[in-house]
Amino acid sequence: MQDFTFRRPASLADAVEALRSIPGGKLLAGGQSLIPVMKLDLAAPATLVPVAGLGELRGIRLEGSELVIGAGMTHREVGESAEVAGAIPALAALAGAIGDPQVRNRGTLGGSVAHNDPAADYPAALLALDATVVTDRREVSAADFLGSMFETALADDEVITAVRFRVPEAAAYAKFPNPASKYAIVGVMVARSPGGVRVAVTGAAPGAFRHEGMERALAADFSASSLDGVPVDAEELLSDPQASAEYRAHLVGVMARRAVEACG
Amino acid sequence: MSSLTLNVNGRSVTADVPDRTLLVECIREALGLTGTHVGCDTSQCGACVVLVDGRSVKSCSMFAWEADGAEVTTIEGLASDGSLHPMQQAFKEHHGLQCGFCTPGMVLSAVDLATHHADASESEVREWLEGNLCRCTGYQNIVKAVLVGAEAMEAGA
Ligand SMILES: Cc1cc2nc3c(=O)[nH]c(=O)nc-3n(C[C@H](O)[C@H](O)[C@H](O)COP(=O)(O)OP(=O)(O)OC[C@H]3O[C@@H](n4cnc5c(N)ncnc54)[C@H](O)[C@@H]3O)c2cc1C
Ligand code: FES
Ligand code: FES
Numbered sequence: 001m002q003d004f005t006f007r008r009p010a011s012l013a014d015a016v017e018a019l020r021s022i023p024g025g026k027l028l029a030g031g032q033s034l035i036p037v038m039k040l041d042l043a044a045p046a047t048l049v050p051v052a053g054l055g056e057l058r059g060i061r062l063e064g065s066e067l068v069i070g071a072g073m074t075h076r077e078v079g080e081s082a083e084v085a086g087a088i089p090a091l092a093a094l095a096g097a098i099g100d101p102q103v104r105n106r107g108t109l110g111g112s113v114a115h116n117d118p119a120a121d122y123p124a125a126l127l128a129l130d131a132t133v134v135t136d137r138r139e140v141s142a143a144d145f146l147g148s149m150f151e152t153a154l155a156d157d158e159v160i161t162a163v164r165f166r167v168p169e170a171a172a173y174a175k176f177p178n179p180a181s182k183y184a185i186v187g188v189m190v191a192r193s194p195g196g197v198r199v200a201v202t203g204a205a206p207g208a209f210r211h212e213g214m215e216r217a218l219a220a221d222f223s224a225s226s227l228d229g230v231p232v233d234a235e236e237l238l239s240d241p242q243a244s245a246e247y248r249a250h251l252v253g254v255m256a257r258r259a260v261e262a263c264g
Numbered sequence: 265m266s267s268l269t270l271n272v273n274g275r276s277v278t279a280d281v282p283d284r285t286l287l288v289e290c291i292r293e294a295l296g297l298t299g300t301h302v303g304c305d306t307s308q309c310g311a312c313v314v315l316v317d318g319r320s321v322k323s324c325s326m327f328a329w330e331a332d333g334a335e336v337t338t339i340e341g342l343a344s345d346g347s348l349h350p351m352q353q354a355f356k357e358h359h360g361l362q363c364g365f366c367t368p369g370m371v372l373s374a375v376d377l378a379t380h381h382a383d384a385s386e387s388e389v390r391e392w393l394e395g396n397l398c399r400c401t402g403y404q405n406i407v408k409a410v411l412v413g414a415e416a417m418e419a420g421a
Contacts, residue, residue, distance in 0.1 A: 006266075035286075035325050036307050050330065078317075082319045097284065101373065101397025105319045180308070182394065215326065242394060 001051065012056040012159060015049050016136050016178055019157040022047045027099070027159060029111035030074065044074040052108050062087055065167050068134075071110025071160040076101070088129065088229060090171040090262075094121050099177065099182050110160040116207070118149040119183035123208035124173065127200035129165040130190035136161060148207045163252050168193045172262035174255040175203075178242060185243050186256035190224060190263060199256055204237050204248045216257055222256040266330045272297070273341025281328055287321075288312045290328035291338055299339040299368050303397070304409070308398035313369035314338050320376035322395070339368035350420055351375050354413030355406075362400035370396050370406055378414035382421075386411060 006023065009015035019025045024046030028034055031241045039045045051057060057072030060083045067087045069078060075159045078084055079096030098104055112122045112135060125131070126142035133145045138252075145153045154160070171191035175184045184203030195263055197218040202208040217226045234249040243251070277415050279294040291300050291314065303311030305324050312324040315337040318361050342349035348356065351352060361367040369394070377384055377392045384392065388412045390403070397404060 001284050003282055005283050008325075031326060031330070032307065035327070039305070048327075100310070100374065101392055102322045102325075102395045104321050105376075107319050167342070188287055 001038050001042065004044070004046055004048060004119050006048040006050065009049055009051065009054065012051075012161065013050050013056055015054065015159055018047070018049045019159075020144070022049075022138060025049055027051050028199050029072065029108040030103075030106035031111075032107035033111060033115045033117065040244035042196070048108055051159060052111075055105065057159075060084060062165070064169075066132075066164045067091070067167055068116065069109055069114070069144075070107060070164050073109050075099070075104035075107050075109070075112075076218075079104060082189050086087075086242060087118060088165060088171060089169050090173050090191075091125055091129070091165060094125055094173045094175075094189070096120070097177075097182065109222070110244055111161060113145075113163060113242055114154060114160055116146055116150055116152050117183070118206055118208075119185070119189055119203045120176070121173070121175065121184055122201045124184075124189040124202035125208055126163065127208055128171065128191040128198045129168060130177050130191075130193075130195075130198065130245055131166065132164040133160055134162040134164060135159060139164075143210075151207075166193065170263040172259040174262065176251050184253035188252060190218070190256060190259040192218075192263060201252055201256075204252055206238065211252070213224060218260065220258045222260065222263075225261045227253060227257055227260065265370050266329050270328075270331055270333070271335045273337060278297060279328065283327070283329060285328045286324055287292040287314070287316075287326045287328045287331050287336075289366070290321035290331075291323060291336070293330075295341050297338050301365055302370060303365065303369075308395075308397070309366070310369040310373060311366055313372045313396065315372055317377075318376070318379065320373045337372065337375075339371060342371065349375070350416035351410070351413035352377065354409040354416060358409040358412060359400065360406045360409030366396060366398040366400075369416055370398065370410075373412040373415060375417075377410070378417045382414055384414060389414075 026045035031051040052072040061068045084092040130158035131142040168191040169172045173189040187202045197210045199214040232249040234245040237245040238247040251255040301311040303309035307325045
């Protein structure tokens with residue numbers, strides 16, 4: 001690993017200022033993606049700016065029809081939060097099944113969303129729950145925020161402060177995990193709201209996406225059997241040693257049915 | 265370089281280490297506490313698990329300066345006055361180890377679980393140990409030991 005220095009910011013404004021003024025500055029949250037990447041020398045920041053502990057990035061609260069979770073909240077904190085379990089139990093379950101307890105003790109919502117690993121769990125929740133990513137300077141819809149693998153709409157000096165999730169009537173997340181890492185080979189979140197049904201898929205493609213065919217079928221009839229015959233196109237899906245594109249397409253259907261059934 | 269002050273196993277220690285130093289390197293090399301092991305260095309095996317402010321973390325996936333000012337507990341800090349910690353005692357009695365390489369991480373991970381969920385079920389223990397790999401035991405006796413150790417910790421609390 002290359003040597004570097006760190007600068008502990010006193011506030012959110014100070015963190016943004018640090019990113020602007022220091023060449024090669026980079027945010028560090030839980031380090032559960034960034035540190036492995038730095039060990040491989042795939043990233044070599046000159047200065048790390050740790051943000052997970054900043055007060056502006058902490059907290060979980062219900063605001064009207066939205067659940068607002070600070071970007072610095074760890075996966076364990078989200079998974080064990082009574083507010084999250086009360087408002088969106090599927091989200092607490094998703095966070096509680098990321099990686100392992102030690103990853104959950106360090107890894108954060110903001111870090112996961114900024115990293116946008118194609119096999120990460122949170123991107124499915126962001127799309128299914130019509131979420132808004134809040135940064136130090138703007139609010140961006142999840143659909144506009146999340147790009148293809150490891151890409152987002154974040155500027156180099158921008159800090160995610162929170163994510164606002166719309167509270168659904170019912171939601172469930174079903175994941176077919178890699179047995180070693182628990183990353184999603186395929187993960188599907190289904191959410192039913194007065195505004196409609198959303199089906200969001202992670203792990204299967206270079207970026208999380210919504211499956212409109214399934215959404216239409218479920219809007220007409222919210223039952224697992226209504227997904228029978230809805231095609232999942234393998235064309236755009238990932239093929240790797242874990243699973244072929246065809247197998248992933250099959251798994252999208254299986255996980256979606258499981259999630260619909262779990263919505264009750 | 266940074267001069268760090270950590271509270272390790274109840275003792276305040278200082279270490280002058282380069283900023284890229286991982287917590288596990290600081291513990292093993294600067295502080296000489298070699299009970300914390302490095303199995304993979306790629307965040308997968310859990311041999312390096314220690315407690316930072318009571319929560320289990322992979323010390324190969326955290327920089328030493330992130331623990332500046334924190335309470336760090338390594339395997340060396342569990343026994344007191346020559347008697348084993350209840351979780352260590354349970355691992356010993358229930359044969360929760362063979363070669364012992366994974367054991368420090370297993371024990372500290374188990375202490376985190378038992379401290380926060382004293383009544384964890386067998387399946388919760390198995391799920392909790394997701395990040396701790398053991399190449400010897402097949403896990404049966406580890407799970408048994410964690411259940412007994414958690415009960416003993418609760419009884420002693
Ligand atoms: C063994 C293992 C298993 C895992 N399993 C899973 C899994 O099953 N599912 C899953 O989803 N993930 C998994 N992960 C990844 C884990 O969830 C990470 O915690 C997460 O991807 C990154 O969060 P972090 O807080 O650790 O961020 P870091 O690693 O600290 O940062 C990641 C990136 O985000 C940027 N960043 C961090 N915070 C902010 C912010 N507030 N604003 C803007 N940019 C920011 C950083 O600059 C960096 O580029 C696993 C990781 C490991 C090591
Ligand atoms: S050495 Fe840290 S997880 Fe393997
Ligand atoms: S006892 Fe040998 S690795 Fe677990």
